[in-house]
Amino acid sequence: MAMTEAAILGAAEKAARLDVEFAGMDTPELMRAVIADLFPGRIALVSSFGADSAVLLHMAALIDKATPVLFIDTQLLFKETLAYRDTLVAHLGLTNVIALTPKPQRLAAEDPENFLWASDPDRCCEIRKVIPMAEALEGYDAWITGRKRFQGRTRAALALIEAEAGRIKVNPLAHWPADKITGYLDAFALPRHPLVAKGYLSIGCIPCTSPVKPGEDPRAGRWRERAKVECGLHTLPLYAGADI
DSSP states (O other), rough: OOOOHHHHHHHHHHHHHHHHTTTTHHHHHHHIIIIIIIIIEEEEEEEOOTTTTTTHHHHHHHHOOOOOEEEOOOSSSSSHHHHHHHHHHHHHHHOOOOEOOOHHHHHHHHHHTOOOHOOOOOHHHHIIIIIHHHHGGGSEEEEEEEOEEEEEEGTTTOSEEEEEEEEEOOOTTTTOOOOHHHHHEEEEEOOEEEOGGGGGGSBBGGGGGOOOOOTTTTTTTTTSSSOOOOOOOTSOOOTTTTTO
């Protein structure tokens, strides 16, 4: 259901205020503020269980192990990603990881051979990621992402707090450089995604993910040799029922 204009404007005003209020706040404190104080029971952490995901998952687990974690299983993920998810869930004691999958009837109608990624990668992302996430977020007022400014030109101006489709969107690691991510993983001895050691610095679906070469930005291995650089989760308004 599309948000009302008033809700959209209200969320934008609140996001702008919080972005100023939380600027400079220690990231774990920011996570506690949004999970425990501002949006208790009404915020979800969206995680790909990718290369850097353990950082926010660890912070969330320290606050509340029952924090909702939304994980999109596109049905085209690396087996290593699924195994890593299970490893991290057990390691951190997370109790509310929710797997989102594309509707079987939609896949049967539009991608029966699992090959849509080759002819129309945008639509492939829409039916496997964007629409399931839009439907899942209907129950929440806010969500947390792991996006970072250093990941590429489309994220260089990323705000700490923003609004999207009438919801608050929190990017706690927006200002973190790559070495701070690594330092956090090391400091807490967090398990690493097994594909990182093989050069995969941004990990999505098997057909559209490749290793990153020296000197490339971390997301260079996504949709290589295509103009596409984002799946749509962070570039389109996520309205449930909007079959975009």
